[in-house]
Every structure is written in structure tokens, then in C-alpha cells.
Amino acid sequence: MYQKIGAASAAGVTSGLAFTGVNAMWLLLAGFALLAAGTALLRILPRVREQSR
Structure with a gap:
């Protein structure tokens, strides 16, 4: 009895x-x-630094 009402109201929501x-x-x-x-x-994450030449 209550399952039909709950299913219908849940579908409406x-x-x-x-x-x-x-x-x-x-x-x-x-x-x-x-x-x-x-x-x-x-x-x-550690940053990648450019190496100077």
C-alpha cells in the first residue's frame, strides 16, 4: 500500500x-x-625551473 504512494511521489519529485x-x-x-x-x-606539485647555461 505505501510502496505505490512512495514511488509516485518520488517520481514526481x-x-x-x-x-x-x-x-x-x-x-x-x-x-x-x-x-x-x-x-x-x-x-x-614542484615547479619546473629552467637551468641557466
Whole structure:
């Protein structure tokens, strides 16, 4: 009895979130996480220095 109501309401919530732009928020959050990881790698990795001749 409760499984039918839960499945219907869950389907309504997931289809509703797709139209409200929540997916764009997750893409923005993922982009920020990738940018933060890239800058952290730049700080950790040693820099290559040119040798003078």
C-alpha cells in the first residue's frame, strides 16, 4: 500500500527538480570542486625551473 504512494511521489519529485534548474546548481558545484582540486595540485606539485647555461 505505501510502496505505490512512495514511488509516485518520488517520481514526481525527480521530474520536478529537472525543470527547476537544480541540475545547473550541481554542475556549478562540480565545476567549483574541479577548479579547487586543480589549484590544490598546482600548489602541491614542484615547479619546473629552467637551468641557466
